[in-house]
Every structure is written in structure tokens, then in C-alpha cells.
Amino acid sequence: MSISKTRHVLVDVARQLFAKNGVERTTMNDIAIASGKGRRTLYTYFNSKEEVYAAVIESELERLSDKLDEVAEKKMRPQEKIIEVIYTHLTQIRETVVRNGNLRAEFFRNIWMVEKVRKKFDADEIALFRKVYAEGKASGEFDIENIDIVADITHYCIKGLEVPYIYGRLGRGLTLDSSRPLVAKFVYGALCRSNDVNKKSLDDFDKLEGMDDFGNNEKNNF
Numbered sequence: 001m002s003i004s005k006t007r008h009v010l011v012d013v014a015r016q017l018f019a020k021n022g023v024e025r026t027t028m029n030d031i032a033i034a035s036g037k038g039r040r041t042l043y044t045y046f047n048s049k050e051e052v053y054a055a056v057i058e059s060e061l062e063r064l065s066d067k068l069d070e071v072a073e074k075k076m077r078p079q080e081k082i083i084e085v086i087y088t089h090l091t092q093i094r095e096t097v098v099r100n101g102n103l104r105a106e107f108f109r110n111i112w113m114v115e116k117v118r119k120k121f122d123a124d125e126i127a128l129f130r131k132v133y134a135e136g137k138a139s140g141e142f143d144i145e146n147i148d149i150v151a152d153i154t155h156y157c158i159k160g161l162e163v164p165y166i167y168g169r170l171g172r173g174l175t176l177d178s179s180r181p182l183v184a185k186f187v188y189g190a191l192c193r194s195n196d197v198n199k200k201s202l203d204d205f206d207k208l209e210g211m212d213d214f215g216n217n218e219k220n221n222f
Contacts, residue, residue, distance in 0.1 A: 007045050007055075010035050015056045019101035023053055054117050060100070061121040064092045072128050078136030079191075085128065086158055093162050126155045133191075142191045150191070 013035040017026045028049055032039040046052045071084045129151035136142035144150050 006037065006041065008059075010037060010042060010045060011052070011055045011059050014052045015059070015100065018053065018056060019099075023049070028052070050113075054113060057114055057117045060096050061118055064089070064096065065121055065124055067092050068125060068128060072131070078132050078139065078141050081132050082129070082136075082154075085125075085132070086154075089125070089158055090161060090165050094166050097166050122155065122159070126151050129154050136191070144191060 010031065014026070014031045017030055017034055021030075026049070028042060028046075029039060031049075031052065032042045035042070046055065067088050068085055071081065071088050074081065074084070076084070130147055133142060133144055133147045133151055137144050137147060
């Protein structure tokens with residue numbers, strides 16, 4: 001087994017143990033035994049449990065980054081792509097936290113560690129936003145003076161929604177599917193070049209499957 005595959009096995013086993021038992025109640029010996037690799041192999045790759053934990057967070061963020069890259073490669077208008085990136089980001093963050101059981105608490109308790117590890121992911125996502133905004137500006141879909149600032153603001157706004165969304169605090173009974181039209185209106189209203197373009201974009205967006213089920217009760221919440 002190659003070095004990268006061995007490391008991947010160790011990280012995945014550690015993630016499962018962290019998710020089941022929590023980080024504090026999982027030892028390096030537990031990881032070594034569960035992986036079948038032994039302590040010597042484990043310590044070849046990691047000096048401490050903290051390093052293993054950081055590697056677990058990094059691997060989860062890499063999964064999210066891969067999903068965002070898939071969206072970035074899609075053939076769609078920049079307006080629609082921005083919304084898809086936002087939608088994918090929040091969906092995958094929720095999925096990551098939910099599927100990791102007891103590990104989810106560590107994501108929020110040890111925020112310093114999470115922030116340290118996710119620096120590369122954050123930078124990559126901001127770069128993705130810049131690319132899509134540049135495409136939209138070049139095609140005349142977006143009216144943006146400073147692409148870098150708008151990309152930064154978008155990223156940090158979405159990042160700030162992660163915890164409220166995971167805990168279900170993003171509106172009463174509001175799901176990500178039902179909030180998607182709101183995101184569309186925000187993006188189109190704030191960034192498009194004219195009201196005519198905004199209206200056409202919204203009309204086109206409303207025709208997409210699943211985008212017309214935003215009920216009156218949910219509208220009244222905002």
C-alpha cells in the first residue's frame with residue numbers, strides 16, 4: 001500500500017473513531033488498533049492525536065472543496081453558478097457535521113483548530129468566487145467594481161451562515177431548498193447590471209425545477 005493510501009486509511013479510521021467516541025475519548029492506540037497498522041506506522045505519519053485531528057478536518061474540507069470544484073466546472077451562467085456554489089457549500093457543511101456524530105461538537109468547541117486548518121479551503125473558495133464574478137463581469141451579467149472585495153464579502157457571509165443553518169436557526173421552518181430563491185434574489189438584485197436583467201434572470205430562475213415552491217408562510221417570515 002502506498003504512503004498516501006496508508007495515510008488515508010489512518011485518517012478515515014480516526015474520523016470514524018472520533019465520530020463514534022469523541023476526540024477526547026479516542027487514543028492513538030485506539031487508532032492504531034482499529035486501522036490494523038500498528039503504533040509504529042501511525043507515528044510515522046503523525047506525532048500526536050492533535051495532528052491526526054487536524055488531518056481529519058483537512059480531509060473533510062477537501063471533500064467540500066472537490067464538490068465546489070465540480071460546480072465551478074459546470075457549463076452554466078455565472079449568476080446560476082454563484083447560487084449553486086453557495087447552495088453546495090451549505091449543503092456539504094451540514095452533511096459533514098451531521099455524518100460525523102460526536103465529532104460535530106469538536107468542530108464548534110475547538111474553533112481555533114478548525115480555523116487554522118481551513119485557511120487553505122477559505123482561500124480556494126474566495127478564488128473560486130473571484131473567477132465566477134470575473135466571468136460574470138466580462139459577460140455583462142454582473143455590475144461589479146471590485147471583484148476581490150465582493151468575493152471576500154460573499155465568502156464570509158456564507159461562512160457566517162454555517163452554524164445558524166446547521167442548528168436550524170436560519171428562519172422558522174426554512175430549509176436550504178426553500179431559501180434558495182432568496183439567495184437568487186439577493187445575488188441578482190445586488191450584482192446584476194440592470195433591473196431588466198434582474199427581472200429576466202429571476203423569471204428564468206423561477207422556471208427551474210424545485211424553485212417555485214416557496215410558500216406564502218415562508219415569505220412572511222422575512
